[in-house]
Amino acid sequence: MTDMPDTTTTGNPSHDAPGDVVDDAAGYYREGDPIADTKSPDDQPVERRWSERKFSARMANPAKRRTLSVIVVGTGLAGASAAATLGEAGYQVKTFCYQDSPRRAHSIAAQGGINAAKNYKGDGDSVYRLFYDTVKGGDYRSRESNSYRLAEVSVNIIDQAVAQGVPFAREYGGLLDNRSFGGVQVSRTFYARGQTGQQLLIGAYQALERQVAAGTVETFTRHEMLELVVVDDGSGPRTRGIITRDLVTGAIDTHIADAVVLATGGYGNVYYLSTNAMGSNVTASWRAHRKGAFFGNPCYTQIHPTCIPVSGTHQSKLTLMSESLRNDGRIWVPKDPADVTRDPRDIAEEDRDYYLERIYPSFGNLVPRDIASRQAKNMCDEGRGVGPEVEGVRRGVYLDFADAIARLGRPAIEAKYGNLFDMYTRITAEDPYQTPMRVYPAIHYTMGGLWVDYDLQSNLPGLFVAGEANFSDQGANRLGASALMQGLADGYFVLPNTIRDYLADGPFDTVPDDHPAVVEARASVQERIDHFLTVNGTRSVDSYHRELGNIMWEYCGMERSAEGLRKAIDLIRSLRDDFWRNVKVLGDSESLNQSLEKAGRVADFFELGELMCIDALHRRESCGGHFRAESQTEDGEALRHDDTFAFVSAWEFGGESGARELGTPVLHKEDLVYTAIEMKQRSYK
Amino acid sequence: MTSVATTDLVRGGRSTRTTIALKLTMAVSGLVFVLWVLAHMYGNLKAFAGHDAFDEYAGHLRTMGQPIFPHAGALWIIRAILVVAIVAHVTSAVILWRRAEGARTTRYQVKKNKHSSLSSRTMRWGGLALLLFIAWHLINFSAPRVNVTGGSTADPYDLVVDSFSTWWLTLVYLVAMLALGMHIRHGFWSACQTLGWTSTTRARHRAKSAGIFLAVLIAGGFSLVPIFVLAGVITK
Amino acid sequence: MTLTLKIWRQADAAAEGRLHTYQLDEVSPDMSFLEMLDVLNEQLNAAGEEPVAFDSDCREGICGMCSLMINGEAHGPEVTTTCQLHMRSFADGDTITIEPWRAAPFPVLKDLVVDRSAFDRIIQSGGYISVNTGAAPDAHAIPVPKQNADRAFDMATCIGCGACVAACPNGSASLFVGAKVTHLGELPQGQAERDHRVVNMVAQHDHEGFGGCTNIGECAAACPKEIPLDVISQLNRDLRAAMRHGH
Numbered sequence A: 001m002t003d004m005p006d007t008t009t010t011g012n013p014s015h016d017a018p019g020d021v022v023d024d025a026a027g028y029y030r031e032g033d034p035i036a037d038t039k040s041p042d043d044q045p046v047e048r049r050w051s052e053r054k055f056s057a058r059m060a061n062p063a064k065r066r067t068l069s070v071i072v073v074g075t076g077l078a079g080a081s082a083a084a085t086l087g088e089a090g091y092q093v094k095t096f097c098y099q100d101s102p103r104r105a106h107s108i109a110a111q112g113g114i115n116a117a118k119n120y121k122g123d124g125d126s127v128y129r130l131f132y133d134t135v136k137g138g139d140y141r142s143r144e145s146n147s148y149r150l151a152e153v154s155v156n157i158i159d160q161a162v163a164q165g166v167p168f169a170r171e172y173g174g175l176l177d178n179r180s181f182g183g184v185q186v187s188r189t190f191y192a193r194g195q196t197g198q199q200l201l202i203g204a205y206q207a208l209e210r211q212v213a214a215g216t217v218e219t220f221t222r223h224e225m226l227e228l229v230v231v232d233d234g235s236g237p238r239t240r241g242i243i244t245r246d247l248v249t250g251a252i253d254t255h256i257a258d259a260v261v262l263a264t265g266g267y268g269n270v271y272y273l274s275t276n277a278m279g280s281n282v283t284a285s286w287r288a289h290r291k292g293a294f295f296g297n298p299c300y301t302q303i304h305p306t307c308i309p310v311s312g313t314h315q316s317k318l319t320l321m322s323e324s325l326r327n328d329g330r331i332w333v334p335k336d337p338a339d340v341t342r343d344p345r346d347i348a349e350e351d352r353d354y355y356l357e358r359i360y361p362s363f364g365n366l367v368p369r370d371i372a373s374r375q376a377k378n379m380c381d382e383g384r385g386v387g388p389e390v391e392g393v394r395r396g397v398y399l400d401f402a403d404a405i406a407r408l409g410r411p412a413i414e415a416k417y418g419n420l421f422d423m424y425t426r427i428t429a430e431d432p433y434q435t436p437m438r439v440y441p442a443i444h445y446t447m448g449g450l451w452v453d454y455d456l457q458s459n460l461p462g463l464f465v466a467g468e469a470n471f472s473d474q475g476a477n478r479l480g481a482s483a484l485m486q487g488l489a490d491g492y493f494v495l496p497n498t499i500r501d502y503l504a505d506g507p508f509d510t511v512p513d514d515h516p517a518v519v520e521a522r523a524s525v526q527e528r529i530d531h532f533l534t535v536n537g538t539r540s541v542d543s544y545h546r547e548l549g550n551i552m553w554e555y556c557g558m559e560r561s562a563e564g565l566r567k568a569i570d571l572i573r574s575l576r577d578d579f580w581r582n583v584k585v586l587g588d589s590e591s592l593n594q595s596l597e598k599a600g601r602v603a604d605f606f607e608l609g610e611l612m613c614i615d616a617l618h619r620r621e622s623c624g625g626h627f628r629a630e631s632q633t634e635d636g637e638a639l640r641h642d643d644t645f646a647f648v649s650a651w652e653f654g655g656e657s658g659a660r661e662l663g664t665p666v667l668h669k670e671d672l673v674y675t676a677i678e679m680k681q682r683s684y685k
Numbered sequence B: 001m002t003s004v005a006t007t008d009l010v011r012g013g014r015s016t017r018t019t020i021a022l023k024l025t026m027a028v029s030g031l032v033f034v035l036w037v038l039a040h041m042y043g044n045l046k047a048f049a050g051h052d053a054f055d056e057y058a059g060h061l062r063t064m065g066q067p068i069f070p071h072a073g074a075l076w077i078i079r080a081i082l083v084v085a086i087v088a089h090v091t092s093a094v095i096l097w098r099r100a101e102g103a104r105t106t107r108y109q110v111k112k113n114k115h116s117s118l119s120s121r122t123m124r125w126g127g128l129a130l131l132l133f134i135a136w137h138l139i140n141f142s143a144p145r146v147n148v149t150g151g152s153t154a155d156p157y158d159l160v161v162d163s164f165s166t167w168w169l170t171l172v173y174l175v176a177m178l179a180l181g182m183h184i185r186h187g188f189w190s191a192c193q194t195l196g197w198t199s200t201t202r203a204r205h206r207a208k209s210a211g212i213f214l215a216v217l218i219a220g221g222f223s224l225v226p227i228f229v230l231a232g233v234i235t236k
Numbered sequence C: 001m002t003l004t005l006k007i008w009r010q011a012d013a014a015a016e017g018r019l020h021t022y023q024l025d026e027v028s029p030d031m032s033f034l035e036m037l038d039v040l041n042e043q044l045n046a047a048g049e050e051p052v053a054f055d056s057d058c059r060e061g062i063c064g065m066c067s068l069m070i071n072g073e074a075h076g077p078e079v080t081t082t083c084q085l086h087m088r089s090f091a092d093g094d095t096i097t098i099e100p101w102r103a104a105p106f107p108v109l110k111d112l113v114v115d116r117s118a119f120d121r122i123i124q125s126g127g128y129i130s131v132n133t134g135a136a137p138d139a140h141a142i143p144v145p146k147q148n149a150d151r152a153f154d155m156a157t158c159i160g161c162g163a164c165v166a167a168c169p170n171g172s173a174s175l176f177v178g179a180k181v182t183h184l185g186e187l188p189q190g191q192a193e194r195d196h197r198v199v200n201m202v203a204q205h206d207h208e209g210f211g212g213c214t215n216i217g218e219c220a221a222a223c224p225k226e227i228p229l230d231v232i233s234q235l236n237r238d239l240r241a242a243m244r245h246g247h
C-alpha cells in the first residue's frame, strides 16, 4: 500500500528555500567528491538503456568461462539465482550461506507475491507503469535506469519460475492468477498462496543444486563470510576473495576468485526485533564497506504496519501479518486512555477512535505502510495503545474484523485470511474471529545497502552486490511484492549479463596465501575472534543487541529528529565501547559457537547503527518510510525536499581512529536525474 | 548402509537396486501369501464338513491340475511359488531391517508414536514369529508330520483333531493367528501403498479397511478349526 | 511457570553426549519454545556454562532450520515447527526432554544441532526441472489444470526440516523425497525427467543411509506442513513406472 492512486499534486507545496537548509549532521561527516554511475548509458532513452548495456558489455567465450571463477555470498533469491545462472554459463562458482542449506535463506519467508508487468489481466499494465509505480512508491529516491530495468525484466522472471515448476496460483482455465497488491491499480502480483517467497526460492535453490550436480557450483553451507580480500598490485584495488569461518569446525579459510558477488540480504536486525530471520546480518556488507565499498542510503528502512506486537522482553523476533488484512480490517484504539485495558468488545462504537479513517478520510485504513505505521506509534505514545505493557508502554492497535464478518460472513473471511488468522492464534492464543487482532509496526526491509553502479558493481572493482544488499532500485521506500522481483531480476538476468564485462579482463593473477592482503584479512578476523573469547566480561551478546535495537528503534525508527539522532549516536558510541570491554562469550573458536557468531554480527551492527543515525541526521527531509520531525507540512504530513536531497548518499568508511573508535565518514553524493518521470509530492488526505 | 553421512552423489542409479525395489518384492510376495492363506483357510474349514470331506480336500490338493500336471504337480508348483516367495520376502525383510537399524544407531531416550498402529511397528517381530510358526506347522502337518498325542500321522483329518485337542498346541496356533492377523492388517494396506495404489486419502482409507477385513477374515477363519476341535465340536 | 529440562549436550560430532538436567523458572506461556531456550541460555551464560546450541533462523515456521525432538515428538506436541510451538502447550512443573534428530545420515554436530546436508544431495540428484535461465517459454504457453497446480503446491510446501526422518522408526526420508517427486511430477514441465528423477533421488536417499519405508505413517503425523502419505504412494508408483520403462 505504499503506492496509491493518482491523487498526487505536482511540486512541493511548502519547502525551505535551498539556502535555509540546516546541516544537522555538521561535524559528524565530511563531504567527498560527488559520484556518477558511469555504466548506465544515460544518453539513451530509458527504455533503450538495458539493451544497449547488454550489447556493449564484453563477453567471454565458453572455453574461457571455465577458467573464470566467481564467489557468490548468499543463497537467497538474488544469490541462488545468480549462482545457478553463472554456473549454467560455465563459470566456476562457489556459494556461501550461514544456514545449513541454501534453501533456508530469508527470502523463504516472503508471503505476499511478486510483481511483473505481464498484463495478463489486460488491465492496462505495462513496463512503463510498473516502472512509474516503483519510482513513485520509492518516493523519487531510486535510480531511474535501474528501476526501469527492473520493470523490464520482471516478465522474464515469471517465465523462468514457471518453467522451473514454481506452483503459482492458477485459475480454473489453467492460466496464472494475479492479484492486486500494495494498493496499485492493476493486478500484477503473482503469488503462491501466502508462500510466494518460499516457492520462488525453492525454484532457485533447485536450479542451484542442479548446477552443483553438474559440477559448476560448489556450495559452502554453515560458512560465514567475515572479511573481504581486496588486492592492489599497482593497477588499483581489485576484489579477489573472501575470508570465511566454517561455523562447525571454526576453520578460517581463504577463498580466492576473479569476482565476488554479495547477495547477503538486508540489515533490519540492527533493530534487534524485526521480521528478519535470527541470523540476518550486515557483516558481509559492512566488512566490504570497511574495505572501501560505499554504503548507499543506510537510513532508508521500511516499517511494516501490521506485525504481531511484542508480548514481553523475551521476544526474539516479530512476525508479519500480511498487508492484505487491511483491505477488510478496521484499525482503531480507544478514545479514552482509561479504556485500554478493557475488553475491546465492550467498548462502545462512539468510544473508539478509527484514527486512520478520521485523519485520512479518502484512504482510510489503506494509507501507505509508512503513514499507517507512524500513526500507530503516535496513538501508543499518547497512551492509547492496547495489549500487554512492555517496558512501560502498550504497543498495539486493534485491527478489527467484526464489521467485515458481519458484512461478508465468517466463511468468506475464513477463505480469504484463514491461514493468517490461524498463525495469529498460534502466536497469541487469541481468536481474531472473536476479538480484534492487535498489530504494531515492525522493521521489515532495508532499502539502503552497498552502493552499486548500473552493472551492480560497487565502487570496489570486482565486488558486485545483488538483491536487498544493494541500494539501487527501491529508493526511499519499497512497494509490496517488489523485493522478490528485484532479487530475481538481479540474479537471473542482470548480474550474469554485467559481470561478464568485468570478467572479460580475467582470469587475474593467482593470489597466494601469503599475499599481504590475505594475511591482513585473516589476521583481522582472527584478532576479533580472539578478542571476543578473551574479554570474559559480564554481559551476553544478546543483551547488547537488544539494547542497541532499542536505541535504533526509539531514535532512528519511524520518526526521527536531529536531537534524538544526536542522542542516539552518543548512546551507541558508549554502548559499543562497553561491548568491546565487557561482553561475555563462552566456549571456544574450534567448534560450533553461536554466541561467537552473534558477537561478530552485533559488533558490525554497532558501527552500521552509528552510520545510519548520521545518514538520518544529514537527510533533513521526510521521504518514504523515513519521517523527519523537522520536515513536515502544516498538518503533520511528510515533506520531501527535492531541491536539496534528490541524491543518493553514498558513504565511504571513515577509517578507525584509536581503540575501536570510528573515524569521520565521507559522504559522496550521486545526483538523481529523472528523464522519463516527473517528481511529485505524495498526498493521501 | 554406512553409519556416517556421505558427501558424494550416486551416478547412474538403477530402479531395481533401490529400497523401493525391495519393498515391491515384499509386497508382491506378501500378496502371494495372502492369496495362499485365503485359499488354505477356506480348505481348512472343510473340517466342519467331517472327516471325508477334509481328506478329500487334502487329496484334491494332490490331484488338481491332472492330467495336465503329474500327480501332485500343481501342488509342487504352488510349493515352488511359496518357497520363492518366502525366500524373497524374508531376504528383503532382513535387508530392510538391517538398513533401518543402521539408519538409527542412537536411539531416542524418549520416543512417542502418535499415529501408527502396533501392527505396523511389529511387522518384523511378527514376521519372525510367523516364520517360526510356519517351520513348526510344516513339521506338524506336512512333513515329517508329528502327532503330539503320540497317535498316527497318516490321516490328515485325524492329525488335525489330535493336535488341536491338545490345549497348548491350540494356544500356539491361536497366538500365531493373532500374529498373522496383525501382519496382514498392516501388510495388506502397506502392499497397496508400496504398489502405488493409494495416492489419495480415500484410497488409503479403503486399503486400510480392506486390510482389517482380510486380517479378521483370515485369522478368524483359521482359528475356528482349532477352537472347535478343542471345544469338542469337531471330533474324529 | 517452572520447568525441568533434560537436554542432550554433546561437545561435537565425535564426543559422547548425554542428557543434562536444568531447572528454569519464570517461563511465560507466551514464549515460543525457542525463546524459552534463549532464556535458559542467558541463564547458563551468566553462570559460566556454555549455552545450548540449537538451530533456528526465520522463527516463523517456514525456513525449516529449527528441529528438536521434544518429549519424543518431532517439533513437539502440536502440528507445527518448534519455532512456532509456544509454552502454553506445556504445564507448570513439566519435565521436558529435548533431543536432537536421530538418524545416521543426520549426524549430530553439537548439542541439538544436526547436519542435514543429505537432503541437499537428494535434491542435487534430481529434484529439479532442467531449464537454463532465459530458455523459458512464456509462462502462459503451458496451462496447468488448477487441481494439478494446487496439488503440486501442497507438496511443494515441504520445508526440508527433517522431522519426517526423525519420527520414522526406520529413519526413512520417503516423505521428503515423495513430496518433491510428487510436486514436480504433477506439472507438465516435470514430465521429461520424471523417470530419471525418481530413480536418482531414491538411489541417493538409499546411498545416504536412510532406511526404507515400511509405511508406518509417523512421518506424516510429525510433518509440520502436513505433507500427506499420498506422496509415498506416488513415489513408489513413479519408481515402478520407471522400472517398467527400463530405468
Ligand SMILES: Cc1cc2nc3c(=O)[nH]c(=O)nc-3n(C[C@H](O)[C@H](O)[C@H](O)COP(=O)(O)OP(=O)(O)OC[C@H]3O[C@@H](n4cnc5c(N)ncnc54)[C@H](O)[C@@H]3O)c2cc1C
Binding pocket: A073, A074, A075, A076, A077, A078, A079, A096, A097, A098, A099, A102, A104, A105, A106, A107, A108, A109, A110, A111, A112, A113, A114, A196, A197, A223, A224, A225, A226, A263, A264, A265, A266, A275, A276, A277, A280, A281, A283, A284, A320, A444, A445, A466, A467, A468, A469, A480, A481, A482, A483, A484, A485, A487
Ligand atoms: C516476513 C517477510 C515478508 C516479505 N514479503 C515479501 C513479499 O511478499 N514480496 C516481496 O517482494 N518481498 C517481500 N519481502 C522482502 C524480501 O523477501 C527480501 O527483501 C528478499 O527476499 C531478499 O532476498 P536476498 O536474496 O537479497 O537476501 P536473503 O534471502 O536474505 O538471503 C541472504 C543470504 O545471504 C546469506 N548471508 C548473509 N550474511 C552472510 C554472511 N556474513 N556470510 C555468508 N552468508 C551470508 C544468508 O545465508 C542467505 O543465504 C519480505 C520480507 C520479509 C522479512
Ligand code: HEM
Binding pocket: B023, B024, B026, B027, B028, B029, B030, B031, B033, B034, B037, B089, B090, B093, B123, B124, B126, B127, B128, B130, B131, B183, B184, B186, B187, B188, B190, B191, B192, B194, B195, C213, C214, C215
Ligand atoms: C503367511 C505369511 C506372510 C504373509 C501373508 C505376509 C504378508 C505380508 C505383506 C502383504 C506384507 C506387505 C508388503 C509391503 O509392505 O508392501 C508383508 C510385509 C512384511 N513381512 Fe510378511 N508376510 C508373511 C510372512 C512373513 C514372514 C515369514 C516374515 C519373516 C520375517 C515376514 C516379514 C515381513 C516384514 C518385515 C514386512 C515388512 C513390513 C512392510 O513392508 O510393511 N512376513 N508381509
Ligand code: HEM
Binding pocket: B037, B040, B044, B058, B061, B079, B082, B134, B137, B138, B141, B142, B156, B160, B173, B180, B222, B223, B225, B226
Ligand atoms: C489353524 C490354522 C491351520 C490349520 C488347521 C492348518 C492345517 C494344515 C494342514 C492339515 C496341512 C496339511 C495338508 C496336507 O499336506 O495334506 C497344512 C499344510 C500347510 N499349511 Fe497349514 N494350517 C493352518 C494355518 C496355516 C498358516 C497360517 C499358514 C501360512 C502362513 C499355513 C501354511 C501351510 C503350508 C505352507 C502347508 C504345506 C502345504 C504343502 O506344501 O503340502 N497353514 N496346513
Ligand code: SF4
Binding pocket: C157, C158, C159, C160, C161, C162, C163, C164, C165, C175, C176, C179, C219, C222, C223, C224, C225, C226, C227
Ligand atoms: S516432508 Fe514434512 S517433515 Fe519431512 S522435511 Fe518436509 S516438511 Fe519436514
Ligand code: F3S
Binding pocket: C167, C168, C169, C170, C171, C172, C173, C174, C175, C212, C213, C214, C215, C216, C217, C218, C219, C220, C229, C232
Ligand atoms: S514413518 Fe517411516 S516407514 Fe514410511 S510411512 Fe513414514 S517413512
Ligand code: FES
Binding pocket: C055, C056, C057, C058, C059, C060, C061, C062, C063, C064, C065, C066, C081, C082, C083, C084
Ligand atoms: S526457525 Fe524457521 S522454521 Fe523454525
